[in-house]
Amino acid sequence: MSDAVIKKAPVRRRKEARPQELTAAALSLFVEKGFAATRLDEVAARAGVSKGTLYLYFDSKEALFLAVIREGIVPVIEEGRKLLEAHADDPERMLREYLFGWWALFGSTELGGVPKLMTSEAQNFPEVAQYYVREVIQPGKALMREVLDRGVAKGVFRQTNSELVTHILMAPLLHLALWRHSFAVCCQVPDMDPAAYLESFFDLVLKGLAVTPEGGK
Amino acid sequence: MSDAVIKKAPVRRRKEARPQELTAAALSLFVEKGFAATRLDEVAARAGVSKGTLYLYFDSKEALFLAVIREGIVPVIEEGRKLLEAHADDPERMLREYLFGWWALFGSTELGGVPKLMTSEAQNFPEVAQYYVREVIQPGKALMREVLDRGVAKGVFRQTNSELVTHILMAPLLHLALWRHSFAVCCQVPDMDPAAYLESFFDLVLKGLAVTPEGGK
């Protein structure tokens, strides 16, 4: 009789892995349904535990939210910085790496849903929003600004208001991520190849930033 | 004695005006707190009525949501179209009018919060999302595409993948609106003048779309 063996329902104990399993489950559900519409029972179920277990690791739903942001994103920023440093001498290449690296490391992954999540919930959770601005948005923008400044210094890009242009250049990236996690899901979008999108964007920006022929610099 | 007149205040009957008052109240609350986190009691209170009254005009919370989108946005699209037709012969001017008109008619108003709202809730309310895509996003994009195509036809803009570029050009506009209704609220943003932002954006795009000096076309 194999019953005796088969009947063993697993219920594994793995204290170490739980928080990550829970934040991963929470991330995907928060992104999919929004924070308020996500039930903690569902988060727990997706992580393969009960809701009670969730509360062994996180004090509250909001604490879980913060952990999702913290664990998910902050490490990626550092990765991005390293990626760019590899091309510090070539601003055009740096810009290109920024766009495609952003997509590869962030936008195309599960984390690509975080901008949507944070945008939706910023007002409801000011502390999380401030953390996100400080640890993600500002470093990300600073990195972009460095690309621009370096291009100007090298005479490859024309002078612009780099604060504003940084903001502007982030927008199509974020838009791509937001789109994928909102309208793209429920409304069939025939052709929206991220690579082609980024290529068009890169092309547009490169020409938009080129030093003007007349006037020189 | 004016008391007799003044005292009359409490319950006004105005069947005609109610739906608009309610959708206006709902819009501001949905934008501020998100759909799920908004209480119908609060919507009713802000419109100066009770929750029961709300149900005289809308079948459900979702029906109210749809009405908010329908009544709020659709009229604005038509206004925008008319605005652009006034400059049909000058693509550069048309592009400029698009950007600043979008801001004046839409982004800077209460409606500017709708992109945030729709992005957050698209997955939870696919029917509303489809309506929004069909009635707002597609017409808005079509209008932008017309600007681009006209520019190409006139030899003012270079040839591009207009489907992708349209998407890309909408992004900084939407980003401006999203930003204002999310992070800008809880984290002090020192300088983010919409006019300067749009000016920088216009400048960037105009140069990005200019026919290339060599090659001419």
Place this chain on the structure above:
DNA sequence: GATAAATAACTAACCAGTCAGTTATTAAGT
């Protein structure tokens, strides 16, 4: 006083957070 508009009290369902109890794992005693 008849009808339409609006209300406020109500219900049913839902869900974040709790906790008494269960099961797996480890340690100690024999």
Place this chain on the structure above:
DNA sequence: ACTTAATAACTGACTGGTTAGTTATTTATC
């Protein structure tokens, strides 16, 4: 090895507060 004790991980039923949606009643208007 083999039982027993102690601990750590986990569970799921429960609670208390909340809210979408309903309805019996009140209030205004003609």
